[in-house]
Amino acid sequence: MQESQIAQVIEPILADRGLELDRLDVTPIGKRSVLRVTVDGDGPDGRGPLLDDIAAASAAISAALDESPAVGKAPYTLEVSSRGVAKPLVEPKHYRRNTGRLVKLWLGDEQLVGRIVDVVDDAVTVDVDGVERVIVTGTIDKAVVQVEMNRAFEDEEEN
Structure with missing residues (x-):
């Protein structure tokens, strides 16, 4: 699994929901991989994405990755979260x-x-x-x- 190919699948899904890809990590663990997707966005009040928006994006990403050659038949665990309060402010x-x-x-x-x-x-x-x-x-x-x-x-x- 290549991060760049996975990002190409994920980014349009997030953009459709007013979200953006903050970070993508693909970690092989045995025969599986863990895909950690960190998202960000303004949200309705300008203070970040809502949990419901992240959940909807997670479901859409999962469905798209299941059909994508970027993942193929390889087993994976998908984790989608926001940046959270502990992440340093950069931009x-x-x-x-x-x-x-x-x-x-x-x-x-x-x-x-x-x-x-x-x-x-x-x-x-x-x-x-x-x-x-x-x-x-x-x-x-x-x-x-x-x-x-x-x-x-x-x-x-x-x-």
Whole structure:
């Protein structure tokens, strides 16, 4: 199984559903292969794909791969998931999809924790302790969303 051939089967299916292929890994395990498909997309609220969209894409991908010469008769296990919160933010679209979320940024020797306020082109505006900083994404060594357990409850109490 070649990843490039499998990607050619998968990408149009995802595009039809407003999703994109973020990563494809094919791992042989004994006589089987595990196909790990990681998807991303804006979703209806601009914050990433919905679980129902991923499930529908998974079913369509499975059906297409079963008929595709890219897989043939080789047994495989298909795993389809979203990027998840733990994946580093790399491209401007990753920052845009996480607007409003708390992130930890590594800029050379400096580490910042702040909330993404806005993203324009390749610049992200982050509120760090009440001060907005505009940072070009290409200067960020690493950025990871910080999970906030209490924020959802605080937002609900305000409503």
